[in-house]
Amino acid sequence: MIHLIKLEWRKHQMWRYFTSFFFCVISIYGFVVLISLDSKNDIDAAMGSFHEFMTPVIIFSNITFIIFGSVILSRLIISEFRTKTMEVLFTYPIKRKKLLFAKLTLAYLFTAGSLFAGIWFMQLITYFLQPSLGLFEGTVSFQELVATFPKTVTNALMMGAIALIPLFFGMRKKSTATTITSAVIISFLVNATVSDGGATFSLADVVIIPLILALLGISIAYLSFRNINVKDVK
């Protein structure tokens, strides 16, 4: 299994996505920092705490990396069906389910991993930049930083699974465009925030909703290749 994942990594030259990863992280962080610096003198809009500063960072990261995940799914699975390299793969003495499972695992781990690493990296930078830039009111201690760890992990694991939902739409017509479009819609729906000025509400805040969606993502991933052994490859 690990052997198959490694082969997928090599075959699709996954290291090239590290550049995209850094580009995403820098853009998200730059954007949020600009907002915070701009609103510093505005008493109403100023960011009150570390948590308030990190909320947009997490929302933007979730959206970005769900779409990022769909790009990887498209490359690993959808485009292999489109270009018919999947047909070549299925002439190897390896169980088809195992081949696809390796691809899904890689896509999942890569998405969840980069989401976790991205958010964690941005939190760490904030910790070092806060004293000099004053991105929000107050300070952040190292303990506070460490305390966010479990939440960051669960968030990454759930969002990684939600990122598998676009597979369902993409596999119907083996379309890369559909996969990515549906990822955009899903990511915005899940992470959208409704605010009446005082209280805010986001679907992602009610833990049960992303949890259900995450389970849905995993089931869809499973259903998309449940019958692969007995189907004609087209």
Place this chain on the structure above:
Amino acid sequence: MNYIIQTHQLTKHYAGKPVINQVSMNIKEGEIYGFLGPNGAGKTTLMKMLLNLVKPTSGDISIQEQPIMASSYTYLKDIGSLIEYPIFYEELTAQENLKMHCAYMGYKDQNHIKKVLDIVGLQQIERKKVKEFSLGMRQRLAIGRAIVAKPKVLILDEPINGLDPIGIKEVRELLVMLKQQYKMTILISSHIVSEIESIADTIGVLNDGELMEEISMHSLRTKQQATIEMVVSDTKKAKRLLEEDFNANVQIMDARTLIIQQVHKKTSTITKHLIMHDVDVDEVETLHQSLEDYFVKMINGRDQYDSFN
């Protein structure tokens, strides 16, 4: 002789219409089986069925005496294949593509990759990305990929498409070499009949999804007796002599030309016989029917009526 691939009443329907219809074919171990048929006859579909990429509607396949089920996959380790257009990972080089193939096939000998690139004539450009390759180069690489893991069975669908005449000759020699040196069984399809004629041991003719004939080249050659064309001084007398004395089937073409069929005597004997009976023979030509004529006749014989409707 053992059969390495056998199908029994193999049928595939697409949207209710048969694409492959009750095909029972038998491929002997170590032979080159030429698969002939016009475009759209179902050659590719049948080959995909052998690789389990397309599942039969009914009928059975057995390869190396193992029945092939919908979920069978271990038997694929002994099969090298090239189906339709050669497909690769475009971003990888020729060498990387072959390495990847070996890794998936579980074949460890890395030195053999270099040797194979050499055999198919791609040693100069092994580090070039496949997306920069021409069709001919892709075809060569695809043949290389099919043989690199030393399979027992080679399934090649139109392997000479896009190759230049030198390439075609090289592939032909390569296939014969693989058969002789590595005892590979080769199933090769083509619509270019003359290419198959020179190397195949057995041919199968597929038309409209049906296997019309499966015959060894040896018995095909014996079956196709030569036709002799003669220019003589007296056609009527010659016809009578040949019919009475040799029991031949003779047709008079024009005032001086005869066509003689089904004669079991040597040409020299016939000529001598005619001259002894005062019939002058000016020209003698022996016409061999090629596989191509045979093939075209077989396909047309069936379709002639249909095509007028």
